[in-house]
Amino acid sequence: xxxxxxxxxxxxxxxxxxxxxxxxxxxxxxxxxxxxxxxxxxxxxxxxxxxxxxxxxxxxxxxxxxxxxxxxxxxxxxxxxxxxxxxxxxxxxxxxxxxxxxxxxxxxxxxxxxxxxxxxxxxxxxxxxxxxxxxxxxxxxxxxxxxxxxxxxxxxxxxxxxxxxxxxxxxxxxxxxxxxxxxxxxxxxxxxxxxxxxxxxxxxxxxxxxxxxxxxxxxxxxxxx
Amino acid sequence: xxxxxxxxxxxxxxxxxxxxxxxxxxxxxxxxxxxxxxxxxxxxxxxxxxxxxxxxxxxxxxxxxxxxxxxxxxxxxxxxxxxxxxxxxxxxxxxxxxxxxxxxxxxxxxxxxxxxxxxxxxxxxxxxxxxxxxxxxxxxxxxxxxxxxxxxxxxxxxxxxxxxxxxxxxxxxxxxxxxxxxxxxxxxxxxxxxxxxxxxxxxxxxxxxxxxxxxxxxxxxxxxx
DNA sequence: CCAAAAGTGTTCCGTCTACACCCATGG
DNA sequence: CCATGGGTGTAGACGGAACACTTTTGG
Numbered sequence: 368x369x370x371x372x373x374x375x376x377x378x379x380x381x382x383x384x385x386x387x388x389x390x391x392x393x394x395x396x397x398x399x400x401x402x403x404x405x406x407x408x409x410x411x412x413x414x415x416x417x418x419x420x421x422x423x424x425x426x427x428x429x430x431x432x433x434x435x436x437x438x439x440x441x442x443x444x445x446x447x448x449x450x451x452x453x454x455x456x457x458x459x460x461x462x463x464x465x466x467x468x469x470x471x472x473x474x475x476x477x478x479x480x481x482x483x484x485x486x487x488x489x490x491x492x493x494x495x496x497x498x499x500x501x502x503x504x505x506x507x508x509x510x511x512x513x514x515x516x517x518x519x520x521x522x523x524x525x526x527x528x529x530x531x532x533x534x535x536x537x538x539x540x541x542x543x544x545x546x547x548x549x550x551x552x553x554x555x556x557x558x559x560x561x562x563x564x565x566x567x568x569x570x571x572x573x574x575x576x577x578x579x580x581x582x583x584x585x586x587x588x589x590x591x592x
Numbered sequence: 593x594x595x596x597x598x599x600x601x602x603x604x605x606x607x608x609x610x611x612x613x614x615x616x617x618x619x620x621x622x623x624x625x626x627x628x629x630x631x632x633x634x635x636x637x638x639x640x641x642x643x644x645x646x647x648x649x650x651x652x653x654x655x656x657x658x659x660x661x662x663x664x665x666x667x668x669x670x671x672x673x674x675x676x677x678x679x680x681x682x683x684x685x686x687x688x689x690x691x692x693x694x695x696x697x698x699x700x701x702x703x704x705x706x707x708x709x710x711x712x713x714x715x716x717x718x719x720x721x722x723x724x725x726x727x728x729x730x731x732x733x734x735x736x737x738x739x740x741x742x743x744x745x746x747x748x749x750x751x752x753x754x755x756x757x758x759x760x761x762x763x764x765x766x767x768x769x770x771x772x773x774x775x776x777x778x779x780x781x782x783x784x785x786x787x788x789x790x791x792x793x794x795x796x797x798x799x800x801x802x803x804x805x806x807x808x809x810x811x812x813x814x815x816x817x
Numbered sequence: 818c819c820a821a822a823a824g825t826g827t828t829c830c831g832t833c834t835a836c837a838c839c840c841a842t843g844g
Numbered sequence: 845c846c847a848t849g850g851g852t853g854t855a856g857a858c859g860g861a862a863c864a865c866t867t868t869t870g871g
Contacts, residue, residue, distance in 0.1 A: 449649070547853075
């Protein structure tokens, strides 16, 4: 094979994953203490180096699969980070991806295996490299998109109550939402479907369980909430 | 220096620039026929390979400076593109940046030197690699941001009429806007300042010239238009 | 004098917001 | 029986959309 670009520099390329979960009232991020040098022991996102035969998406997917055991999840590129000295180990270009998962689906033994912790956004520690900026950008992206894309459901179980869904919105946006207005808007879309099941875990009288209307919103379309 | 990441693969990293201009009624992109193999002769964005001592931003800036002769311009990352076979020459990870320039400021001899053409969005030809996708994503980003960030001014001269400004919005959004409503909203912000100059180039009776209120909107803040 | 673009307000309608009470149930 | 969270409707404010005519002046 002809080598066209030989005269140019090559770089390490990595993917860093911002994994968001929801603890019932707040957004959480999965972070761990770095287990390699440099920066061993600093709080860090989980990432991996790009390999020759995989796309950026593939790399993010592979990283997230090993990390969570989950194969299908919401995943989206946040952006590329390329400051010269962003990584103290060597020059690394990193592409940040954010993922949303339902904490209940998450295999906690994997969390322990990798030494990871769920940390709520308001308690984020100082972090390795530019990982804090990555998280910040990911949150901003989430906020912009939550009202127009059906992504909140990725943070919830298959069945959820409307109150839980509202809590997700409040956690992402960082501000309270009026219950009646929220439900009114929901009803105007057909984005959630009522089931005949009732959840008794959080209320004496029980709350209706809903599910996301997957058929109509498969490919991340635009919604209006 | 200790080499921490030696066991990992390295990649060529490039920056591709989507340069938008405005011809008075439509958005245009600066593209050229590729002057190197592979893909020689195909329509392509202008890009450059990342060098060891520069950040992604720096690389985009360097590329745009050599291309346009302009040193300060609106520039923003669109995203990273990393499909395995996206570039027929070799594996290249490319970060797309979009820039907005005022065509009048542009040194046309540079355009000819690099063999570039202004092409309106509705006449985009087939393009090299994934450059069409990059342009598409850049346009979508522009549309999302135009009402909340003061970026339209980058496509116009220092002094402009309100009609010109409206045409920029219409070109970006791809749909007509009501003149009176547009001006009413503009007035509610203090984003433009009227000058006492009159433009006679497009009208018998002349139109007031305005300028962007730079002092208040220096660091790309949020506006509401 | 006429063609062409600039400039200017009002009304209506729909949307968003604020707001409070009853219900059902498990303990 | 009572504490807790679930569920529901309305009125008023606000913002966005639709809409047409007058003015200016260069040719």
